[in-house]
Amino acid sequence: MAAWQRSSASNGAPVPVLSVRNLEVRYFTRAGTVQAVRDVSFDLHASESIALIGESGCGKTTLGLALLRLLPKGARIVDGEIRYRRRDGQVIDVLQLDEEEIRRFRWQECAMVFQGALNALNPVLRVWDQMLDTARAHAALSRDEVRERSERLLRMVQLEPERVLNAYPHELSGGMRQRVMIAMSLLLDPQIIIYDEPTTALDILTQRAIIEVLRALREQLDFSMLFISHDLPLAAELADRVATMYAGKIIEVGDVREIFYNPRHPYTLGLIKAVPPIVGELYDISSIPGTPPNLIEPPAGCSFHPRCPYARERCARETPPLYEVGSLHTSACHYWREVKLERQVVETGD
Amino acid sequence: MTEPLIALDHVSLVFKTRRGGVRAVDDVSLSLEAGEVLCLVGESGSGKTTTGKIVAGLLKPSSGSVRFRGQDIWQMDKAQFKAYRRAVQIVHQDPYASLNPIHTVFTILATPLQRHGMVRGRAEAVRRVLELLETVDLTPPESFLFKYPHQLSGGQRQRVSIARALTVNPELIVADEATSMVDVSIRVSLLNTLQRLRDELGVGFLFITHDLAIAKYFAWHGRIAVMYLGRIVEFCPTPALINDPQHPYTRALLAAIPEPDPDLTRRKGKLQLRSLDIPSLLHIPPGCSFHPRCPLFEAGLCDVQRPDLVPIDEMRLVACHVVARERTGTIAKHAASPVGISSDPVIGADLGEYGKESS
Numbered sequence: 161m162a163a164w165q166r167s168s169a170s171n172g173a174p175v176p177v178l179s180v181r182n183l184e185v186r187y188f189t190r191a192g193t194v195q196a197v198r199d200v201s202f203d204l205h206a207s208e209s210i211a212l213i214g215e216s217g218c219g220k221t222t223l224g225l226a227l228l229r230l231l232p233k234g235a236r237i238v239d240g241e242i243r244y245r246r247r248d249g250q251v252i253d254v255l256q257l258d259e260e261e262i263r264r265f266r267w268q269e270c271a272m273v274f275q276g277a278l279n280a281l282n283p284v285l286r287v288w289d290q291m292l293d294t295a296r297a298h299a300a301l302s303r304d305e306v307r308e309r310s311e312r313l314l315r316m317v318q319l320e321p322e323r324v325l326n327a328y329p330h331e332l333s334g335g336m337r338q339r340v341m342i343a344m345s346l347l348l349d350p351q352i353i354i355y356d357e358p359t360t361a362l363d364i365l366t367q368r369a370i371i372e373v374l375r376a377l378r379e380q381l382d383f384s385m386l387f388i389s390h391d392l393p394l395a396a397e398l399a400d401r402v403a404t405m406y407a408g409k410i411i412e413v414g415d416v417r418e419i420f421y422n423p424r425h426p427y428t429l430g431l432i433k434a435v436p437p438i439v440g441e442l443y444d445i446s447s448i449p450g451t452p453p454n455l456i457e458p459p460a461g462c463s464f465h466p467r468c469p470y471a472r473e474r475c476a477r478e479t480p481p482l483y484e485v486g487s488l489h490t491s492a493c494h495y496w497r498e499v500k501l502e503r504q505v506v507e508t509g510d
Numbered sequence: 511m512t513e514p515l516i517a518l519d520h521v522s523l524v525f526k527t528r529r530g531g532v533r534a535v536d537d538v539s540l541s542l543e544a545g546e547v548l549c550l551v552g553e554s555g556s557g558k559t560t561t562g563k564i565v566a567g568l569l570k571p572s573s574g575s576v577r578f579r580g581q582d583i584w585q586m587d588k589a590q591f592k593a594y595r596r597a598v599q600i601v602h603q604d605p606y607a608s609l610n611p612i613h614t615v616f617t618i619l620a621t622p623l624q625r626h627g628m629v630r631g632r633a634e635a636v637r638r639v640l641e642l643l644e645t646v647d648l649t650p651p652e653s654f655l656f657k658y659p660h661q662l663s664g665g666q667r668q669r670v671s672i673a674r675a676l677t678v679n680p681e682l683i684v685a686d687e688a689t690s691m692v693d694v695s696i697r698v699s700l701l702n703t704l705q706r707l708r709d710e711l712g713v714g715f716l717f718i719t720h721d722l723a724i725a726k727y728f729a730w731h732g733r734i735a736v737m738y739l740g741r742i743v744e745f746c747p748t749p750a751l752i753n754d755p756q757h758p759y760t761r762a763l764l765a766a767i768p769e770p771d772p773d774l775t776r777r778k779g780k781l782q783l784r785s786l787d788i789p790s791l792l793h794i795p796p797g798c799s800f801h802p803r804c805p806l807f808e809a810g811l812c813d814v815q816r817p818d819l820v821p822i823d824e825m826r827l828v829a830c831h832v833v834a835r836e837r838t839g840t841i842a843k844h845a846a847s848p849v850g851i852s853s854d855p856v857i858g859a860d861l862g863e864y865g866k867e868s869s
Contacts, residue, residue: 215693333787363553368766369786390694393768396775416772434694435770438723438752442730447698451663
């Protein structure tokens with residue numbers, strides 16, 4: 161295992177639990193090479209929750225899969241680094257792990273709950289058998305240990321272990337299955353959990369229940385969370401920091417309140433203005449014109465420039481770096497100073 | 511007063527399954543005027559889509575009547591029924607499934623035009639199709655004529671579906687989750703297109719959605735009916751429903767919705783429900799079907815008597831014993847008829863008229 165750095169060697173600042181640098185992922189297809197993830201860098205700190213937001217096709221799920229090296233055939237990480245700090249302080253390079261090491265890395269160190277978790281459970285196995293299989297595939301645990309952990313975790317996600325462990329997936333509702341998946345993700349006590357669209361396709365009251373469960377788990381257990389979602393309200397609920405992705409790139413990162421109240425990238429601003437709040441007045445909402453670009457040939461310069469109301473000639477020429485726009489807040493827009501969120505009230509409540 | 515465009519009167523629909531009857535829609539009454547917007551809001555299994563299909567004449571209710579301009583649609587002769595089916599069009603949720611993949615946009619739109627004799631000859635068909643594409647903001651329209659659905663994005667496909675509904679100049683469009691499968695940035699422009707159709711062409715909408723934020727935006731000048739397990743539990747003008755919900759289910763929904771605002775959404779308290787799990791339609795709880803989850807539950811009342819949808823003020827209908835008692839001093843009693851057709855003439859008369867502002 162490549163251990164080129166120890167946390168104690170650093171200058172006192174905490175070493176992030178996950179550190180991604182200049183990651184590039186490509187899909188090699190007959191139509192051409194799709195640049196699904198482009199030059200992505202970010203840090204995930206211990207106990208932190210980051211929301212990766214963006215629309216379909218922006219590369220957010222590909223990024224999640226790449227972190228666990230679970231990319232489908234035809235996709236490859238062509239450049240970049242993924243460094244992970246283990247509990248003992250040793251920093252490892254995820255891209256250098258061999259097959260056996262990556263198998264143990266998955267689930268023990270970093271678990272992922274996939275989008276459509278409703279279908280992620282094997283329909284012909286009881287929940288207990290799946291829990292056992294998962295634990296045995298990734299770690300050496302006794303049957304009793306797995307049983308004890310499963311029961312404890314199921315109780316933590318507000319399910320009755322006796323009933324759920326003996327059930328087949330079809331006997332459980334969507335919300336219950338999602339909670340089973342969440343319990344399962346915690347089974348081997350990982351430091352990082354990646355949730356891909358954890359509440360999509362669930363009813364509102366069930367969504368709220370999942371949010372409450374996740375929040376309670378984060379208070380009781382110590383893990384970092386990276387969740388991938390197109391759902392801005394979910395990010396507002398659960399994230400400490402928010403990273404916006406567009407056309408394979410992270411184009412804005414900041415504290416959750418900074419991003420929602422003071423977005424400095426026109427795309428983030430556009431997303432926020434497209435999602436109306438429910439309580440209170442009727443606000444003016446607007447859409448982002450145009451459609452996301454083709455990632456086989458992304459636009460030159462800033463990839464958002466063809467849709468951007470702030471775009472100027474420079475934007476088509478010069479790719480913006482992530483500018484420092486505030487405290488721990490970066491935005492990849494040349495004209496970030498001009499970007500400002502103003503909500504217009506169309507009509508008041510009564 | 512003239513007859514409403516569409517009126518559902520005590521409509522119920524029971525689907526027969528091997529495991530027994532599923533009452534998907536239970537005693538629903540509502541009416542829509544021409545050009546009006548009515549939102550049906552509810553979670554999955556609430557019966558909102560089934561109600562939409564009943565309004566569009568795609569499903570025949572087991573009991574109750576559906577009237578189009580005062581005429582029962584299931585008593586109509588062929589010509590009348592055809593006219594009604596033309597007047598009420600439906601736009602489905604999934605733009606990937608609702609367009610025939612082997613037909614071009616032109617064929618998809620020209621076929622109904624020709625079938626219904628709205629155009630004569632190919633030149634006129636092309637002209638009309640271009641017009642329709644322009645109406646739904648697919649511009650430049652020429653570039654879309656000979657595209658196949660797989661060449662279009664989800665939002666563009668949904669626009670083609672809307673254009674197809676418009677081919678026959680409908681008076682009412684039943685939009686079933688028409689915007690829920692497209693990305694947020696596209697959703698708003700789709701909603702704006704629909705809103706323009708309403709304003710410029712005077713098309714009415716029965717807008718079906720699980721998303722109260724979208725309902726609020728689209729139906730601000732209309733009404734919202736909240737459905738739960740096949741029944742309407744609250745029915746009133748949109749601003750009143752959003753900012754002053756009365757039924758405990760509506761309140762729970764509004765309290766549960768995550769907001770795109772970190773401070774606001776984290777202030778929302780914990781759910782005050784007694785149970786998180788929605789009952790199966792095969793085993794609908796007796797009395798008020800919300801009682802096993804309801805924070806206002808009163809034993810001996812809510813689990814025994816089914817609450818009627820009754821007026822609690824001049825613009826609002828609510829089906830809750832406790833709320834009705836507190837607001838009007840009487841409980842929302844129900845004449846114990848098993849099918850849910852009220853024998854009470856006062857309540858049976860024109861529920862659909864309720865919830866409209868008197869102005």
